[in-house]
Amino acid sequence: MKDQAILFDYILHLADNQLILGQRLSELCGHGPELEQDIAITNIALDLIGQAQLLYDYAGQLDELGRDQDQLAFLRDAHEFRNVQLVEQPNRDFAHVIVRQYLFDEYMFRIYQALTDGLDERLAQIARKAIIEVKYHLRFSRNWMLRLGDGTDISNQKMQAALDRFWPFTGELFQPGITEDILTKAGVAPELKDLEPQWLEAVTATLKEANLHVPDRPRQRSGTGSGKAGIHTEHLGHLLTEMQFLQRAYPGLKW
């Protein structure tokens, strides 16, 4: 694989994470538990999709097929997506939305932080912009972790159930993609194994404060591949069907 293709693959992975989670959150538009949270979540969705656009724009310039951001988002199939499986998991209920968001925000905060010091200047620029946004996403999701985890018996049970469900998807966050270590050695991509203990420490502290416990199960799902290699759960296909419908049905359509 050529250097440019390796970088393309990595940026695509970052962009796909933001787009897919942004799409998941946008499903809540008009369906949030109350008006303020509905607005909050759709605003976060917009930020994530905006960050995805910045990343796809960069990826497009490295793409051998010369695809633009819309083509990358709307005309690839599930196996070509490089996002981690956590972000494609369905919303189910507000507890799931918050837990997924919190686990991912703690992760992205550290990824962007590391990228701001990375040797790829354009990625560093995107990270410098995005991290300002991730900081308040994290504030939002962490506050709700505390409020619902340490809320009523029922809210606590629902949060713990969501946490138990998502916990086995968190190991993947720190598993480098097939060619990612080349970028890590080159000082472009963060060293994931350095970020993992920081993430685990922050998450554990929040869970404790939220009266939730660290799930007693492995953080890695056994016998499954990684989203970074294009292996996904069944949920991504359904998400893409809806998200890509317009461009598939009416190729090249513009607003």
Add this chain to the structure above:
Amino acid sequence: MTREQIRAILADVTDPEIPVLTLEDLGVIRDVIIRDDTVEVVITPTYSGCPATDLMSRDIVRTLRGAGVENVIITRRIDPPWTTDLLSDEAKQKLKDYGIAPPVWMREDQSVADITVPCPRCGSTRTELISEFGSTACKALYRCQDCLEPFDHFKCHR
């Protein structure tokens, strides 16, 4: 036309969502570059996903065309990132007069719960945060406990 003339024309272009602020006030216009008969306007998006960014670009093009400048290109520059530090004092006053509390500066280690946002109507500091996300990404929703009016706070973003 000179850069100064172009900037003077652009001084009339307002934010699509907060019409009392010009793009200049917001710090969205980063640069104006003139090459032969083409004017390049460099803008910086506020929030990555701000849906107003496309509208801003269109308004810039339309305003310049209206002033007889035909060839306009808009480019985006994200670095250094936009922050509310770019708002001028004049802009902050305009926001307040419009009923939006201007950004209250927040330290790195502070959270929204730690800051006091005075009511833009009566000046009271007895206000409460209703939601960190208001009508747009850049605003939070507050309520004044003295005059009882709800109001938006243009959030500190940095």
